[in-house]
Amino acid sequence: MSKKNGKAGKVSAAASAKKATKAESAGREGSLAAIIDPLLNGQHTVKEIAAELAKKAGEAAKGKDLQANVRARLISYKRKGWQVEKDDEKRVKIIQRG
Numbered sequence: 001m002s003k004k005n006g007k008a009g010k011v012s013a014a015a016s017a018k019k020a021t022k023a024e025s026a027g028r029e030g031s032l033a034a035i036i037d038p039l040l041n042g043q044h045t046v047k048e049i050a051a052e053l054a055k056k057a058g059e060a061a062k063g064k065d066l067q068a069n070v071r072a073r074l075i076s077y078k079r080k081g082w083q084v085e086k087d088d089e090k091r092v093k094i095i096q097r098g
Helices: 013-028 032-039 046-061 066-079
Strands: 002-004 007-009 041-045 082-086 091-096
Touching (some): 032 041, 032 046
Antiparallel strands (some): 041 091
């Protein structure tokens, strides 16, 4: 709450959501998750995503098990209520349950 002219007012939910989104994106700029998320569109396998991650992440990927990072990202989406689908060729796609 903030005081304005002696009256306490609430910050709108939309305003606080915008602030959270900006804060999250600023923290994700150099993160592995920022590279992994766009690749979860059904066109790549976990192994291919890890290979792409190794190319794009540079220093952030050094000494890390990148396939484990991709699998952990999939688990985090499952916990948030998303559905993870794999096709016959093991390509990974996330779908938000409605």
